[in-house]
Amino acid sequence: GQQLNQSPQSMFIQEGEDVSMNCTSSSIFNTWLWYKQDPGEGPVLLIALYKAGELTSNGRLTAQFGITRKDSFLNISASIPSDVGIYFCAGQDNYGQNFVFGPGTRLSVLP
Amino acid sequence: EPEVTQTPSHQVTQMGQEVILRCVPISNHLYFYWYRQILGQKVEFLVSFYNNEISEKSEIFDDQFSVERPDGSNFTLKIRSTKLEDSAMYFCASSTGTTNTGELFFGEGSRLTVL
Numbered sequence: 001g002q003q004l005n006q007s008p009q010s011m012f013i014q015e016g017e018d019v020s021m022n023c024t025s026s027s028i029f030n031t032w033l034w035y036k037q038d039p040g041e042g043p044v045l046l047i048a049l050y051k052a053g054e055l056t057s058n059g060r061l062t063a064q065f066g067i068t069r070k071d072s073f074l075n076i077s078a079s080i081p082s083d084v085g086i087y088f089c090a091g092q093d094n095y096g097q098n099f100v101f102g103p104g105t106r107l108s109v110l111p
Numbered sequence: 112e113p114e115v116t117q118t119p120s121h122q123v124t125q126m127g128q129e130v131i132l133r134c135v136p137i138s139n140h141l142y143f144y145w146y147r148q149i150l151g152q153k154v155e156f157l158v159s160f161y162n163n164e165i166s167e168k169s170e171i172f173d174d175q176f177s178v179e180r181p182d183g184s185n186f187t188l189k190i191r192s193t194k195l196e197d198s199a200m201y202f203c204a205s206s207t208g209t210t211n212t213g214e215l216f217f218g219e220g221s222r223l224t225v226l
Binding site: 031033035040041042043044045048088090092097098099100101102103104 | 115142144146152153154155156159161166167202206213214215216217218219220222
């Protein structure tokens with residue numbers, strides 16, 4: 001079946017630093033979603049992308065839909081302690097309504 | 112802001128018992144989903160539901176699982192005879208379902224512990 005890979009698996013950064021993480025797939029997706037999950041809670045939608053090449057921002061977050069439609073990245077600028085959590089990408093193709101999730105990137109922000 | 116709500120937040124059950132997890136999707140959404148997340152692992156798709164029937168299901172969603180929309184607002188996941196490996200967080204999600212503009216919104220999850 002379809003699988004997504006995310007890198008890095010985990011990262012430790014200093015407060016104030018910028019963060020970049022990405023998501024890749026062997027198959028084409030037509031929608032990319034980025035989520036943040038805090039412990040014991042449900043994933044919260046951060047950014048949705050619908051067109052190849054699309055660049056979308058939400059506050060300090062910026063995400064792009066790769067031109068090949070097989071990847072996407074998420075950047076966080078000027079990280080703060082509450083950015084700590086697991087970031088998941090999810091992709092959807094045109095053949096079904098299922099969203100496939102990546103394994104997540106665990107972000108730790110050091111004060 | 113509209114949200115997906117789930118009950119119970121936590122359920123502990125004995126192996127072999129039946130469990131029903133409940134969800135109220137966002138009211139104008141048309142597609143409903145159940146996902147599962149075993150502790151420390153990724154979110155796994157179980158099933159999607161549209162127009163009162165299953166539209167897709169994964170290999171995890173075997174004969175022990177069933178879904179139902181018993182009325183106009185609730186969407187339920189039933190596990191007929193729970194196994195130890197069913198212990199996980201179960202997330203309900205809903206979407207407008209429109210390709211290329213649809214967003215998937217999750218509930219807070221129901222933690223199932225099978226003893």
